[in-house]
Amino acid sequence: MSRRTSAKANRGRMNAGLLAGGALVALVVLTALVSFFWTPHDPTLVDAAGKLREPGGGYLLGADKFGRDTFSQLMVGARTTLYVGVVAVGIAAALGVPLGMAAGMTPRGWLSELIMRVNDLVFAFPALLLAVMLGAVYGAGTLTAMIAIGVATVPAFARVARAATLQVMVTDYILAARAAGRRRGAIALRHVLPNIGSMLIVQASVSFAIAILAEAALSFLGFGTRPPTPSWGRMLQESQELLFSTPRLALWPGIAIALAVLGFNLLGDGLRDFLDPKLRRIRAER
Amino acid sequence: MLSVEGLTVRADATDLVHDVSFAIAPGERVGLIGESGSGKSLTALSLMGLLPEGVTAAGRARLGERDLVGVPESRIKGLRGDELSMVFQEPMTALNPLMRIGAQVTEVMTLHGRSRQEARARSAELLERVRLPEPAQIARAYPHQLSGGQRQRVMLAIALANEPRLLICDEPTTALDVTVQKQMLELIAEVAPALLFITHDLAVVASVCERVLVMYGGRVVESGPIREVFTRPRHRYTQGLLAASKLTPRGTRLPVIEGGVPAAGRFPGGCVFRNRCPHATPECETPPALTGDGHAFACWHPAD
Amino acid sequence: MILYLLKRLAVLLASTAVAAVAVFAFMAVLPGDPAEIALGVNATPDAVAELRKQFGTDRPAVAQFLDWAGGLLQGDFGTSYVTSSPIGPQIGDRLGVTLVLVLGGMVVALVLAVPLGTFAAVRHRDPLGAAISAASQLGIAIPAFLAGILLVFVFAVQAQALPSGGYVPIAESPGEWLRSLLLPWLSLGLVQGAVLTRYVRSAVLDVMREDYLRTARAKGRGSTGALWRHGLRNASIPVVTVLGLQLATLLIGAVVVERVFVIPGLGDLLLNGVAGRDLLLVQGVVMVLVAAVLLINFVVDVTYHLLDPRLR
Numbered sequence: 020m021s022r023r024t025s026a027k028a029n030r031g032r033m034n035a036g037l038l039a040g041g042a043l044v045a046l047v048v049l050t051a052l053v054s055f056f057w058t059p060h061d062p063t064l065v066d067a068a069g070k071l072r073e074p075g076g077g078y079l080l081g082a083d084k085f086g087r088d089t090f091s092q093l094m095v096g097a098r099t100t101l102y103v104g105v106v107a108v109g110i111a112a113a114l115g116v117p118l119g120m121a122a123g124m125t126p127r128g129w130l131s132e133l134i135m136r137v138n139d140l141v142f143a144f145p146a147l148l149l150a151v152m153l154g155a156v157y158g159a160g161t162l163t164a165m166i167a168i169g170v171a172t173v174p175a176f177a178r179v180a181r182a183a184t185l186q187v188m189v190t191d192y193i194l195a196a197r198a199a200g201r202r203r204g205a206i207a208l209r210h211v212l213p214n215i216g217s218m219l220i221v222q223a224s225v226s227f228a229i230a231i232l233a234e235a236a237l238s239f240l241g242f243g244t245r246p247p248t249p250s251w252g253r254m255l256q257e258s259q260e261l262l263f264s265t266p267r268l269a270l271w272p273g274i275a276i277a278l279a280v281l282g283f284n285l286l287g288d289g290l291r292d293f294l295d296p297k298l299r300r301i302r303a304e305r
Numbered sequence: 306m307l308s309v310e311g312l313t314v315r316a317d318a319t320d321l322v323h324d325v326s327f328a329i330a331p332g333e334r335v336g337l338i339g340e341s342g343s344g345k346s347l348t349a350l351s352l353m354g355l356l357p358e359g360v361t362a363a364g365r366a367r368l369g370e371r372d373l374v375g376v377p378e379s380r381i382k383g384l385r386g387d388e389l390s391m392v393f394q395e396p397m398t399a400l401n402p403l404m405r406i407g408a409q410v411t412e413v414m415t416l417h418g419r420s421r422q423e424a425r426a427r428s429a430e431l432l433e434r435v436r437l438p439e440p441a442q443i444a445r446a447y448p449h450q451l452s453g454g455q456r457q458r459v460m461l462a463i464a465l466a467n468e469p470r471l472l473i474c475d476e477p478t479t480a481l482d483v484t485v486q487k488q489m490l491e492l493i494a495e496v497a498p499a500l501l502f503i504t505h506d507l508a509v510v511a512s513v514c515e516r517v518l519v520m521y522g523g524r525v526v527e528s529g530p531i532r533e534v535f536t537r538p539r540h541r542y543t544q545g546l547l548a549a550s551k552l553t554p555r556g557t558r559l560p561v562i563e564g565g566v567p568a569a570g571r572f573p574g575g576c577v578f579r580n581r582c583p584h585a586t587p588e589c590e591t592p593p594a595l596t597g598d599g600h601a602f603a604c605w606h607p608a609d
Numbered sequence: 610m611i612l613y614l615l616k617r618l619a620v621l622l623a624s625t626a627v628a629a630v631a632v633f634a635f636m637a638v639l640p641g642d643p644a645e646i647a648l649g650v651n652a653t654p655d656a657v658a659e660l661r662k663q664f665g666t667d668r669p670a671v672a673q674f675l676d677w678a679g680g681l682l683q684g685d686f687g688t689s690y691v692t693s694s695p696i697g698p699q700i701g702d703r704l705g706v707t708l709v710l711v712l713g714g715m716v717v718a719l720v721l722a723v724p725l726g727t728f729a730a731v732r733h734r735d736p737l738g739a740a741i742s743a744a745s746q747l748g749i750a751i752p753a754f755l756a757g758i759l760l761v762f763v764f765a766v767q768a769q770a771l772p773s774g775g776y777v778p779i780a781e782s783p784g785e786w787l788r789s790l791l792l793p794w795l796s797l798g799l800v801q802g803a804v805l806t807r808y809v810r811s812a813v814l815d816v817m818r819e820d821y822l823r824t825a826r827a828k829g830r831g832s833t834g835a836l837w838r839h840g841l842r843n844a845s846i847p848v849v850t851v852l853g854l855q856l857a858t859l860l861i862g863a864v865v866v867e868r869v870f871v872i873p874g875l876g877d878l879l880l881n882g883v884a885g886r887d888l889l890l891v892q893g894v895v896m897v898l899v900a901a902v903l904l905i906n907f908v909v910d911v912t913y914h915l916l917d918p919r920l921r
Contacts, residue, residue, distance in 0.1 A: 140624050140631075143902040145861040148895055152635050155883050155891060232752045236865050239754055240880060259758060259869070262773075263766050273755045281750035355826055358734070378831050386829035393827075398820040401839045402919060412838075413828040447918040463828065 037289025040224075043282025051097040060088035062095045063247040074267070083254070083268055084261060092249040093275050099250045100279060103165050103234040103243075104227045110169025111226060115176025116219060120207055122177065123184025135181070138174045146171035146233045150242045159242040168233045172226050179222045183215035190214075217294035224287030228280045235276050251276050306331045306499060307352075307471055312364035312374065314347045314356065314523075319570035321360070322347050322523045326595075329471065334500040336510035336531070338546075339520035342566050345503045346394075348520070349473045352501075353391050354381040368471060387417045390464035392493075394476040396457035400448040406432075406459055407444030413466045431462040435492060454485035458492070465496055475503045507550045511535060519543045522567075522577030529600030539600070539607040542578045576605065610921050613914055621907040628899045629681065633674045636892045664690055677892075686893040691885055696893045699878060704897065706776065707874035710793055710866070711859045717798020718805050718855070725802075726809025731836070733814060742810065748803025753862040757796035757869040764792060774871040793870045797862050801855050808851045812844040819843070846916050853909030857902045 065085045074081040082088050118138070122131040150159070150167035157163055187193060188211070196206050237243035238252025246253065251272040258268035307329040314322035322344040329335050339345045351362035352373050366373040368389055373381060385391075393399050400409055407428055414424035432440035435458040448456055457477060464472055474493060478486040486509075493500070494513045502513055510517055510531065517534050519527040519542065527540040538544040545562035564581040567573075573580045575590035582589070584606040595603040661667040665676065680687055686696035725741050732738035751759075765773035771792055777785035816822065817840065825835035864876025871877075875894055882890035914920045 277750040401821040
């Protein structure tokens with residue numbers, strides 16, 4: 020009883036996590052947008068004279084071993100991060116949602132079984148392995164990283180879409196629509212999708228956070244964004260050998276990654292509470 | 306044996322139960338009736354020391370010489386399941402899904418000092434006493450293998466295991482099928498030592514209890530022997546409740562009570578029922594006291 | 610239960626087989642002929658054909674696959690086209706290192722997460738419980754390799770207490786072995802521990818609201834006793850699922866952490882294989898990692914069924 024009332028009270032109320040997450044995500048997006056028009060310096064400009072320049076004098080966070088401005092690199096890096104995240108999550112949602120919905124709408128059919136089995140199999144290929152394999156075949160780069168992360172995220176979307184669809188399918192209005200002889204496709208588009216939408220948004224946010232982590236890890240290993248395009252993960256990798264002399268080079272991209280991931284995670288959790296407390300029953304897949 | 310005086314249950318600044326007093330003698334079967342939100346379940350939970358987080362009880366409640374309210378859990382937990390037991394409303398979720406029935410029954414006995422062997426032997430007896438078929442088989446089963454009615458019998462067996470002085474039942478049959486309800490009620494009436502029976506169902510109270518307390522808005526508004534209260538209700542709320550339940554002879558007016566039960570904390574000052582009462586006058590802005598010997602009521606304009 | 614076990618086992622074997630086909634097919638698409646790569650640009654067509662025959666890459670793909678898969682069943686991963694050394698023993702050596710890394714990381718994660726998550730749930734209204742939640746949220750946002758770099762900075766650069774990288778086999782010096790693994794374990798374990806803490810917290814919170822916990826208290830248990838006796842096993846069910854997912858994540862995390870700490874594990878072998886265009890080696894390592902993930906999922910599913918009588 021008290022649980023129900025408190026859940027009701029939470030619904031539709033902004034919580035601190037949602038606000039903080041939204042603010043962090045907005046910060047990353049804004050930084051990326053601004054970087055299209057303005058950065059303090061050319062982030063790819065190699066300047067031997069400014070090698071490992073200390074912070075100050077127009078170089079807010081200093082420069083790396085090639086004399087490239089760290090702050091400008093971080094700004095453009097935000098762009099890379101978002102770009103990879105959007106495409107990867109887009110791929111995952113575009114494939115995973117229809118598959119998950121199909122499985123959820125025919126829970127006892129062979130199709131559902133097949134989809135979920137394939138899903139489990141894809142799940143055994145983590146983004147990193149896919150990226151390494153793709154990189155070995157087509158040459159590593161932003162595109163292969165995005166595809167690898169996207170494909171590896173498909174199972175998470177499919178599972179959540181299926182679980183949510185299963186819940187929606189037993190509600191009265193779907194039963195009514197089915198009794199009225201509505202076609203499956205129409206039911207899926209008009210009734211199921213809008214009702215599982217909020218869960219998918221939450222999943223997208225959580226998956227975005229994971230995509231950022233994966234992109235950073237791939238770039239760190241050299242399977243992500245190629246030089247000279249700035250990427251937070253590669254900035255970290257380049258900074259590692261200088262950890263003893265210039266630790267700040269690792270600090271800033273590290274903070275950037277952590278804040279971006281934190282932002283999307285908080286946003287996802289906050290959205291779940293905000294949109295509908297009932298969604299707590301279906302957890303976003305990591 | 307059980308005496309409750311001035312029991313008040315609070316969440317934040319809101320009184321959910323206000324100044325409730327009553328007593329139960331050994332062997333007596335008392336019903337506590339009211340709609341949801343009347344505070345009847347909280348009254349019971351406060352006696353067990355099982356109030357939800359953020360809800361606190363004040364006042365005085367004693368079972369024999371032992372205080373039940375306002376004492377730390379470490380002192381009251383020895384009583385729970387031993388001298389004072391409770392059966393809850395929802396049998397489907399009240400048992401641990403990962404533990405065999407037998408283990409859940411013996412647990413309450415070993416917790417209060419019986420040997421494992423003795424407890425195991427007795428648990429078979431108990432399951433038989435609550436009329437479960439094939440007790441040995443039930444003891445080996447997991448809760449999900451039992452029906453709702455069977456699970457509630459198991460809960461009853463657990464509650465009776467240590468021969469408590471008082472059994473509290475909180476809507477024990479509400480979640481059960483009608484046919485199962487009746488058997489369950491007969492069983493409870495048969496095995497209960499002394500009983501505090503909580504329900505919203507007047508017919509159920511009438512079949513099990515000797516005395517009844519009517520709660521509304523967190524207060525006891527009327528109390529007395531079942532027969533008297535049901536044939537000659539004095540409080541206007543009780544009157545409406547009986548009328549609505551069609552227990553009264555046909556032809557009486559007022560089939561339903563106007564309006565709905567307010568949310569907790571939204572009850573009017575003075576008589577809590579006055580905003581729904583057709584007989585309310587300005588006098589009702591002063592809270593009426595529960596008065597009367599035997600048959601007591603708290604109303605400025607009682608029915609005759 | 611036995612039926613379930615058999616069914617699940619069949620699924621495991623089938624998935625592994627399909628995964629093997631997938632891995633092989635994927636690598637077979639690869640442009641570039643191992644024989645040409647091995648001989649360089651100036652090789653004569655005859656020599657290339659000769660080497661192809663020697664490698665067996667002149668045969669149809671199906672025959673090659675059956676050959677490879679048949680070898681796998683006997684633990685034979687083939688012979689590298691690049692280094693001409695057998696791949697199986699290399700993988701065997703490295704697998705041990707990676708397993709120690711992953712299991713150590715898991716232990717760190719569990720030791721952190723179970724008490725902290727439970728505590729945060731029990732004290733969810735206290736500032737301390739909230740602080741643990743906030744800290745775990747922050748921990749999730751830090752990738753393992755970043756945690757590794759930070760740990761190196763603190764313990765190797767600043768405190769100079771531990772090596773910044775490298776690996777000492779246990780046979781050489783158990784003490785140094787431990788020292789060389791401490792930071793890698795922590796980098797994997799801290800991050801996964803943060804994730805796990807959140808799951809433990811929410812699982813315990815869910816269980817704390819269950820009716821059967823109230824029943825246990827009504828029997829005469831205190832709230833701690835009830836949680837201990839009736840709550841934790843129930844809470845462990847969702848946690849076990851997450852644990853399995855995490856083991857898979859850890860395995861992959863280990864690949865990156867090995868690179869940070871220069872540890873000769875499977876990840877290192879894989880990345881070297883890619884760099885050296887050693888296809889068969891890459892194929893073998895990928896297969897081992899994928900099979901490991903499938904096996905972990907299998908174990909998780911079975912454990913889940915053992916824990917929950919409702920599924921038996």
